[in-house]
Amino acid sequence: MKSITKQKPFDEIKEQLADFDRVFIVGCGTCTTMLKTGGVDQVAEMREKLQELGKRVSGEVVIPTACDEMTEAVMKENSPAIENAACVLVMTCALGVHRLSLYLDRPVIPALDTLFIAMEDTPGYFHEVCAQCGQCVLGETAAICPITACHKGLVNGPCGGTNNGKCEVDKEKDCAWTLIYQRLKEQGRLDLMRRYFPPRNYQVVPRPRTLKIP
Amino acid sequence: MVFRDVLNSGKFVVTSEVAPPKGTNLDNLRHHIDLLKDKVDAINVTDHQSSVMRFPSIGGCLxxxxxxxEPILQMTCRDRNRxxxxxxxxxxxxxxxxxVLCLTGDAVPVGDHKEAKGVFDLDSVQLLKTIRLLETGKDLGGNDLDGAVxxxxxxxxxxxxxxIEPQLIKFEKKVEAGAEFFQTQGIYDLDNFGRFMEYARQFPVKVLAGIILLSSARMAKFMTENVPGIFVPQNLIDELAAAPKGEALSRGIEIAGxxxxxxxxxxxxxxxxxxAIGREEVVPDILAAAGM
Structure with a gap:
């Protein structure tokens, strides 16, 4: 599983940093390194861009996995440089931003947008496979998720917008229900596609979602 | 006669549709309704067709x-939750x-409010079932209604x-969910449509063939290339292209008739x-061309 991120437009980052002259930058050695959005190189590039803007960069660190609890120790190690900064610019996914905010009294500013969680199908191609809906239907849909792979999240078969196996929103995108149909047919399980799915429960775990292991 | 009785009367049923305006000026809509109401058995009102925000379908029905x-309320699942x-x-x-005509609804990004949230809390099959449930005096929450539908x-x-098979599976789910009639996407190849009807005849539903007026060869080609599920055979495109200048529309009316x-x-x-997609005023001409 990878958290897929994209750098925010630089103008937006600039605007969010407008009130801060000294910045500490944090990257992540896991997902954003793989995505090339918050690894060592991107953190260095960001430092240069901020310096060109006239900001002082008091320090930078790429945490091995920003979302786990080891982050607290890394923040402690870097506390002199962080205290020297007016804010922390975070080049991790939103999980890292959240984790950092637990340990810092400085404003935490995300430099990235977190898009979705995905698998890497082929090198550099990330594919959203789960929307974390809380009601897995993969057993009935030949392991292709209609909630995620169908633009409309339909559970009772394709809409009328499908054309030659493609989706109406993008001719490059496969119609999830054509894929499900083909795979169920190969498996001799088309009867599953004839089954009626009732309206879904959108409150399996009401938001904000939390879970405590007993 | 109410529409259900017309459907079950054995007569050849004719419906057409009107699109509400973008705004509150209903003059054109009312004009089209006047033009159609005595010529067809019922009139559909589209529901933010192509995901373009407009005066609502229910307003047009009223x-x-x-x-x-006699109105047919088109309801998509795109903009409203259950x-x-x-x-x-x-x-x-x-x-x-x-x-009521139950539809999934076009995707949000094809329309004019591209950043809006698509709802799709229900789908077309579930919406049909919901209608049948409301008729029993209960709602989807399991509560009693004071006055059913x-x-x-x-x-x-x-x-x-x-x-075609995934569409047919969904067709059957819609039948089981309670659909009494089907209006089809535009069809042009009558042999192919005839084969579909041989299949559809085994179900206790009425099928109204979708007739989309072709206004030019260019429009026919565009639809074939861009509109899902529309296929205009080359001979019809050629027939439109061969029409003398300024007469493509009347050729299209002739073809539809x-x-x-x-x-x-x-x-x-x-x-x-x-x-008729914006040319509702020629629907009577199409019917005349059909000898009706």
């Missing part, structure tokens, strides 16, 4: 009622609207879809649904 016509859909069905029934419920099907006449004469289906 205008049809006021003008003495509370809003059920509430609108209650409103529709209370105001004398008796026919009763609708003639319909759905759509795309006989030219490729691959000819198709309707054949569907009726050979009793291929139960009726037609004529979509």
């Amino acid at each position: 205008a049809i009622k006021e003008q003495g016509g 509370l809003a859909l059920q509430a609108e069905l209650l409103l529709a029934y209370s105001r004398g609207i008796r026919n 009763e609708f003639c419920a319909g759905a759509i099907v795309t006989p030219e879809a490729n691959p 000819r198709m309707i006449a054949t569907l009726k004469k050979d009793a291929i289906c139960d009726g037609v649904h004529i979509m």
